[in-house]
Amino acid sequence: MFAAVFEDNYRTKGLRRNLVKQIENKGIRDARVLDAINNVPRHYFFDQALLEHAYQDKAFPIGEGQTISQPYTVAFQSELLEVEPGNKILEIGTGSGYQACILLEMGAKVITIEYQKKLYEQTRKVLPKMGYHATFLQGDGSQGVPRHAPFDRIIVTAGAPVVPKPLIEQLKVGGILVIPVGDNERQKMVKVKKIEENKIAKKEYDLFSFVPLKGKHGWGN
Secondary structure, X not given: OOOOOOOOOHHHHHHHHHHHHHHHHOOOOOHHHHHHHHHOOHHHHOOHHHHHHHOOOOOEEEEOOEEEOOHXXXXXXXXXXXXXXXXXXXXXXXXXXXXXXXHHHOOOEEEEEEOOHHHHHHXXXXXXXXXXXXXXXXXXXXXXXXXXXXXXXXXXXOEEOOOOHHHHHOEEEEEEEEEEEEOOOOEEEEEEEEEEOOEEEEEEEEEEOOOXXXXXXXXXX
């Protein structure tokens, strides 16, 4: 999945600038999100033979039934998160690690948990070689990570049947949770803001298509 050699040259930087323009044309306005997309070499997540796919605005299989998310989807979720430098963010569904890199570029402190052990082992070794340092965990992210809570932000990168209650409980007051909720085919993006300890505000956005969230509060094993 990952490139054998990490090299970012004039061509790949140009392809990335074009990708940023595409995303901006689709409505992403947060300059810090766009800058992060421009800074993260997405082709590092692809075999060199697949370079042409790296800067197309589409998802791509990465093995274990998972995908590297479409760049627009990554940008959309990142924009909804309203990331501030220094935020402690829980990412549920590490996958390739691309979304984590975007959050790190935005100045966040990232704790990321992956259900699939093989992906976890791969990503936790490769991202530091790329210069990105997060806290990598393996397990059931649908239950959150109580020992690291509370979080300023929580992002879920897999489709859930409902908003898991533990995630709201582990969110700081004033914190934001972004999660796709729906069935196994299509999900509405949901933004939850914790107003008070027992009060939330919820807003729904466009339809997306994510791989299923695994675990106790997801679609099982």
